[in-house]
Amino acid sequence: MNYNEEQIKYYLSNILTTPSPSGYTKKVIAYIKKELDIIGVSYELTNKGCILVTLPGKDKQNGRVLSAHIDTLGAMVKGIKSNGTLSLAAIGGYMMNSIEGENCIIETLDGKEFTGTIQSIKPSVHISGDEARELKRTVENMEIVLDEKVFCREDTLELGIEVGDFVSFDSRTVFTPSGFVKSRHLDDKASAAILLYAIKYLVDNKIDLPYTTSFFITNYEEVGHGAAAIPHNTKEFIAVDMGAPGLDQNSSEYAVCICAKDSSGPYDLETRKKLIDLCRKNDIPYKIDIYPYYGSDASSALRAGWDIKTGLIGTGVFASHGYERTHMDGILATLDLVINYCKED
Known part of the structure; x- marks a missing residue:
């Protein structure tokens, strides 16, 4: 698909360089609200301060949610x-x-x-x-x-x-000529930029969605309760977070990483198969991996008691929770999977 890479970098740079440690995220929330106003899409602010953008689909009963978190270390x-x-x-x-x-x-x-x-x-x-x-x-x-x-x-x-x-x-954000992005807080601001661009892409191209789909920008993931409350009609929840390439891992900075299992247990097998099939069908580079010391907004939603199927995807982020690095190839692969997931009946 034809994505505007400079627009993605613009969103990513602004989000990365706006401080937002867990518990104090109002500045980056204000920035995302401003961009949503420019896109011309309606949104709501939850009591806890999260942003929820809901795009109506043909099926309004079986809702889908894609989440990303803008709170950081x-x-x-x-x-x-x-x-x-x-x-x-x-x-x-x-x-x-x-x-x-x-x-x-x-x-x-x-x-x-x-x-x-x-x-x-x-x-x-x-x-x-x-x-x-x-x-x-x-x-x-x-x-x-x-x-x-x-x-x-x-x-x-x-x-x-x-x-x-x-x-x-200090995020120390750097975009290199070779396509790398080096910065603190790529976990998970890379995904927030991806979802913001996905909203713009779907709205600008007037794409009809088979299911009502909500984009959930959460603000307490790093402390464990970012997505403890979600839309009541949610049946499937995809956390767009990150992969973790490194020693003995299968993840890559150049692909979308699909998590099979993390510290909260296995992700839904049917959902994982669907995500893999979408990658294969659309020639999206992907890696499957397991992260033993990892949890996501999908994990917090399950712990809160929601009866949902969950998945976890994201670009590979090297040196997670340090001075991190990813590549635009991985960001674009993740975006491509998000867009195709939204369109898939």
């Missing part, structure tokens, strides 16, 4: 130390070494923003030698060094920084 200020630096509490699951040396933004309750850098408590080998190298990277051994002239706890408090303020990480 991040942190909160846990404490203010005697020297004015900040201790932090993690939001989501990541390795502390993956954020060491990263620039960050602290936003106060009244909307002021301050920048800083996440460092270990022994950041210099010239001072600490092997102790700096061997220091265990735990949350207790990490801190935020503010880009402000602070020398004590009182100096930091005077800035307006308090315990509970949100901390977002």
Whole structure:
């Protein structure tokens, strides 16, 4: 199919560079709402702050849902130390070494923003030698060094920084000439951009859908309850998230990855077969894989008690929950599967 790759990159860049740690996603939600207004499609905002776009289909009883989440990893200020630096509490699951040396933004309750850098408590080998190298990277051994002239706890408090303020990480988004996308938070902002473009494609091309299909942009996936509430007529739920290429895995950055099983158990076999058949029929590159330490919005919907069939797909994202990488080939393959799934009777 003929997709506008530059439009996809435009959505992806804007979503990736708008901070949205779990619990503080209003800015990226506002951006997506603005783009939906430009597309000219109606949407609703759930009580929890998710976006739901519903495109009517011929069958209104057996609804389909495709989800992507825009909440990301991040942190909160846990404490203010005697020297004015900040201790932090993690939001989501990541390795502390993956954020060491990263620039960050602290936003106060009244909307002021301050920048800083996440460092270990022994950041210099010239001072600490092997102790700096061997220091265990735990949350207790990490801190935020503010880009402000602070020398004590009182100096930091005077800035307006308090315990509970949100901390977002610099996404460091890069699009390479060879088609790679390098950035934090490709999990799952790549999929959010894919679904936003899919909505535009379906609306602009006036494609008739066999089933009423909802696009669900959730905001609490990283903490486990993003899709705990879904449209009441949902019969089939596809989480558009990511594949995880790496050691002993079958996933690829250049294909759509279809998950057979993750930490929540097997995904619906009939749904998986349907997704694979769509890939084969439409020459979409795909990989099937299993992720032992992974959960999705489909998992949270099942745990909430919904009687639904579920699937999980997404572009392969290397170094997930770190400084991540994917390729436009994988993004386009995932988009192609999403579009063909929506059209499939």
